[in-house]
Amino acid sequence: MIKTVRQSIVECNGRERAKQLLDNGTFRELMGPFAGIESPHLEPQGIVPQSDDGVIIAKGTLNTQSVVVISIEGNFQGGGIGEVSGAKISSALEMARRDCENGVKTIPIILFDSGGVRLQEANYGLLSIAEIGAAIVALRQYVPVIGIIPGNIGAFGGMSITAGLCSALIMTRQGRLGLNGPEVIEQEAGVREFDSKNRQLIWGTIGGNQRTLIGYADILTEDDTALIKEAVSSIICGEYVLQERTKQVDRYLSILESVNPTERMTPEEARKLCNQATNINMKKEKKNPEYEKSAGRGQTWFNLLRNGAEEIGTLPSVRVADSMIGDQKVRYIAVVPDTHNRFPRAKKGEVGLLEGWTIAKHVREAIELDQDSEKRAIVAIVDVPSQAYGYHEELLGIHQACAAAVYAYASARLAGHPVVSFIPGNAISGAFLSHGMQSNRLIALRDSGVNVHVMSKKSAARITLRSLEELEAATKKIPAMAYDIESFEKLGALFSLVDGVEAERPGQEDLDLINNEIIRAIKDIEDSGNTDLSVRLTSSLAKSVGRKASNLVIKMMEEQWN
Numbered sequence: 001m002i003k004t005v006r007q008s009i010v011e012c013n014g015r016e017r018a019k020q021l022l023d024n025g026t027f028r029e030l031m032g033p034f035a036g037i038e039s040p041h042l043e044p045q046g047i048v049p050q051s052d053d054g055v056i057i058a059k060g061t062l063n064t065q066s067v068v069v070i071s072i073e074g075n076f077q078g079g080g081i082g083e084v085s086g087a088k089i090s091s092a093l094e095m096a097r098r099d100c101e102n103g104v105k106t107i108p109i110i111l112f113d114s115g116g117v118r119l120q121e122a123n124y125g126l127l128s129i130a131e132i133g134a135a136i137v138a139l140r141q142y143v144p145v146i147g148i149i150p151g152n153i154g155a156f157g158g159m160s161i162t163a164g165l166c167s168a169l170i171m172t173r174q175g176r177l178g179l180n181g182p183e184v185i186e187q188e189a190g191v192r193e194f195d196s197k198n199r200q201l202i203w204g205t206i207g208g209n210q211r212t213l214i215g216y217a218d219i220l221t222e223d224d225t226a227l228i229k230e231a232v233s234s235i236i237c238g239e240y241v242l243q244e245r246t247k248q249v250d251r252y253l254s255i256l257e258s259v260n261p262t263e264r265m266t267p268e269e270a271r272k273l274c275n276q277a278t279n280i281n282m283k284k285e286k287k288n289p290e291y292e293k294s295a296g297r298g299q300t301w302f303n304l305l306r307n308g309a310e311e312i313g314t315l316p317s318v319r320v321a322d323s324m325i326g327d328q329k330v331r332y333i334a335v336v337p338d339t340h341n342r343f344p345r346a347k348k349g350e351v352g353l354l355e356g357w358t359i360a361k362h363v364r365e366a367i368e369l370d371q372d373s374e375k376r377a378i379v380a381i382v383d384v385p386s387q388a389y390g391y392h393e394e395l396l397g398i399h400q401a402c403a404a405a406v407y408a409y410a411s412a413r414l415a416g417h418p419v420v421s422f423i424p425g426n427a428i429s430g431a432f433l434s435h436g437m438q439s440n441r442l443i444a445l446r447d448s449g450v451n452v453h454v455m456s457k458k459s460a461a462r463i464t465l466r467s468l469e470e471l472e473a474a475t476k477k478i479p480a481m482a483y484d485i486e487s488f489e490k491l492g493a494l495f496s497l498v499d500g501v502e503a504e505r506p507g508q509e510d511l512d513l514i515n516n517e518i519i520r521a522i523k524d525i526e527d528s529g530n531t532d533l534s535v536r537l538t539s540s541l542a543k544s545v546g547r548k549a550s551n552l553v554i555k556m557m558e559e560q561w562n
Contacts, residue, residue: 010151014073026060080118086128093135100142116157129158149175164403171208178206246407298383329376345390352388356401363408383425409438492542
């Protein structure tokens with residue numbers, strides 16, 4: 001009797017993992033180490049770059065089916081996504097979509113081992129992860145996008161949202177999946193909220209076994225390449241029914257309706273609640289409840305832009321109204337502070353569990369209402385300090401709530417809705433990825449209170465093992481690491497940076513100016529005929545300075561694909 005030897009995938013590096021998944025002799029790497037493309041943003045900070053920038057792209061077959069494997073190398077910069085690595089991933093997904101459109105079925109498989117955005121490239125990472133998410137949503141219309149979280153680092157930060165966008169997700173017990181890493185939660189919310197040294201707490205909250213039992217991953221396998229290949233094949237062949245988590249808005253809102261956030265829920269209680277909620281119908285909420293008026297720029301501008309239109313939202317922290325700018329129908333959506341938020345970690349305007357799913361609900365509703373008629377514009381008013389950091393948020397899948405919002409905005413864009421983001425305040429981290437970054441066009445105010453970044457300075461310093469002074473010095477060399485909107489503009493992603501507007505106490509002239517900018521953005525979207533995010537790579541600033549490396553990667557990927 002021949003004894004079968006288990007072949008570990010967890011113990012392998014990124015390139016070995018990709019090779020193991022593919023049929024023998026079919027591995028062909030694109031944009032490999034000898035392509036000569038590495039991050040231009042690391043060496044100025046005294047960091048040695050890597051020639052593949054920590055991402056392996058390989059074409060081949062799995063059980064004779066054509067696939068592209070995207071494998072993230074966790075041993076380089078914690079698997080963090082920067083400009084080059086992000087462009088490699090998004091362009092590979094884009095090329096797979098083009099194959100499918102041309103009748104060549106190409107299945108994408110993403111091997112996650114990433115802490116999220118590479119903080120040394122900060123806003124490049126945010127832009128890249130938004131583009132990866134957009135590519136996944138577009139590709140899901142043709143083939144399943146399969147994610148695998150083997151182990152070691154796992155999938156955190158923006159890449160957990162990416163994992164939540166996948167059609168199906170495979171995990172081992174060694175895998176971890178969560179939006180906020182344990183250290184970041186501890187930094188932002190305190191050790192009593194989450195003890196980053198408590199391994200039992202970590203695995204019971206975000207480990208592979210828990211994530212599968214609670215329904216945020218589809219298949220749990222042992223650390224065995226053969227078993228993982230079997231799981232992938234079952235998805236490709238249609239033997240596994242896809243759960244479509246990003247579309248199950250009512251189900252997940254009904255789960256949250258049953259949660260008492262003031263009492264610490266155990267992992268077992270969370271599993272029981274989620275597994276019982278399969279067929280629960282969402283209760284009908286009263287329209288237009290009397291909200292306590294909150295402070296903040298998001299609320300101020302929402303009230304001004306809706307111009308007296310009736311609010312249709314049902315959650316005090318997510319304000320929604322349908323109005324008009326001239327002859328243009330517009331749905332405005334703003335996330336605002338709510339001191340009475342049921343989830344305490346989302347009281348200050350953060351995007352939390354309820355906020356993510358509620359954004360998805362109202363965007364999807366607009367898509368359904370306009371399916372056979374004129375597509376209303378959707379304007380995201382962005383003043384978000386961050387996503388919510390907390391134990392319950394991670395246990396109950398804040399990454400999936402954010403993924404649902406991303407999926408909804410991207411779907412609206414693909415369905416022909418002009419989607420515009422107006423940024424009068426902060427646009428930080430996973431909150432911005434969820435609410436704003438999937439827009440066709442970004443408009444921001446030139447104001448010291450407008451900031452774009454990945455996380456707070458204290459958390460960024462802790463994760464990168466730098467002092468605040470060292471972090472500040474690095475922003476002078478790398479604009480993508482800075483928080484101010486002028487630095488973000490240099491990356492080429494903004495449609496317009498508006499001068500001369502009173503951000504805190506706007507009047508009629510300020511309103512008129514922003515309405516004109518929104519109309520101009522909508523016309524630019526319609527004139528372009530594009531429903532994707534390509535304008536962020538083709539603007540004059542992006543081509544000349546801001547995204548030169550991204551554009552080079554895309555060009556080389558197209559040349560090497562076939």
